[in-house]
Amino acid sequence: MKTNSVNTLIFPKINTTVQQIIFVLLLLLCLFPVISSPIALLLGLIVANLSGHPFLHLNHKATNILLQVSVVGLGFGMNVHSAVAAGKEGFLFTIGSIIATIALGTLLGKWFNIQKKTSHLISCGTAICGGSAIAAIAPVIQSNEKQTSVALGVIFILNSIALFVFPAVGHWLNMSQNDFGLWCAIAIHDTSSVVGAANKYGAEALQVATTVKLARALWIIPVALITAVAFKNKTSKLKIPYFIGLFILAMVCNTYFSPVASVAPHLVSIAKTGLTVTLFLIGAGLNRSVLKSVGLLPLLQGVLLWGFIAVGTLISILYFN
Numbered sequence: 001m002k003t004n005s006v007n008t009l010i011f012p013k014i015n016t017t018v019q020q021i022i023f024v025l026l027l028l029l030c031l032f033p034v035i036s037s038p039i040a041l042l043l044g045l046i047v048a049n050l051s052g053h054p055f056l057h058l059n060h061k062a063t064n065i066l067l068q069v070s071v072v073g074l075g076f077g078m079n080v081h082s083a084v085a086a087g088k089e090g091f092l093f094t095i096g097s098i099i100a101t102i103a104l105g106t107l108l109g110k111w112f113n114i115q116k117k118t119s120h121l122i123s124c125g126t127a128i129c130g131g132s133a134i135a136a137i138a139p140v141i142q143s144n145e146k147q148t149s150v151a152l153g154v155i156f157i158l159n160s161i162a163l164f165v166f167p168a169v170g171h172w173l174n175m176s177q178n179d180f181g182l183w184c185a186i187a188i189h190d191t192s193s194v195v196g197a198a199n200k201y202g203a204e205a206l207q208v209a210t211t212v213k214l215a216r217a218l219w220i221i222p223v224a225l226i227t228a229v230a231f232k233n234k235t236s237k238l239k240i241p242y243f244i245g246l247f248i249l250a251m252v253c254n255t256y257f258s259p260v261a262s263v264a265p266h267l268v269s270i271a272k273t274g275l276t277v278t279l280f281l282i283g284a285g286l287n288r289s290v291l292k293s294v295g296l297l298p299l300l301q302g303v304l305l306w307g308f309i310a311v312g313t314l315i316s317i318l319y320f321n
Helices: 016-029 037-050 056-077 080-111 116-127 131-141 145-172 177-187 191-201 203-217 220-230 243-256 258-284 288-294 296-320
Strands: none
Touching: 016 037, 016 258, 037 145, 037 191, 037 258, 056 191, 056 203, 056 243, 056 258, 080 116, 080 177, 080 203, 080 243, 080 296, 116 131, 116 145, 116 220, 116 296, 131 145, 131 220, 145 177, 145 191, 145 258, 145 288, 145 296, 177 191, 177 203, 177 296, 191 203, 191 258, 203 243, 243 258
């Protein structure tokens, strides 16, 4: 989303040097444990819309790299046997929710007369893993920058809301750590917000949520292949999320190699800090130009899809799991 932040500021006369100082100070603040994931996101939103993001052109790349490194770091705090158990539990939920969400998204897109490519990106982002899925699917369908930006905008807006809403709902319903982690992994779009919400809820929720979400992300591959056939595109390259393999390797090392296990808590602590900074950067990328560019109907499609998967999954977990 290449957006000029200067035109979206409440205080547009702040010079670049002051913008940079404010931004760097807030980013450094996110390195301290006192700043939780939701607060980091909120700080990012504030800086984006008050003083501006002086490094906006680097934001998307930095966010992706930091998120992937941090997720791999979380793998050092997980056990292979527990992860396999969590992955098995979420398998049927994953298949059912992906198929149902993409099918409903297609119908809503036609009903609201949303551009086919934009609608498909929103559907895939909601069904699988947010921005990562959109980044993988966009070149397959050869979407233009506007279509991709709208889809990413919808996903990031709803991700931001989920980070605050999900833990509150979980506590209100007195959900177990396992159930909440499973719900987060399936019903929150992006890995960053999944991990942020689950981490706020508890350590067991974090392990379940991260494992199920990354297993879910692998479905980018078959969905992208089916998409290529549906859009009759045989030339585009598929982006495979290779960092998931490094996450699995980190889990294996933590489970079977005691020297790694001894330093694992420190690596996990660094990874959690990295995710907090990631959420700050995501918030900092959501200025008012991004929000305005989304449009009402694509946002409505995203909200309805999110409501469907969030409520449907919650009912399934609470009453049928």
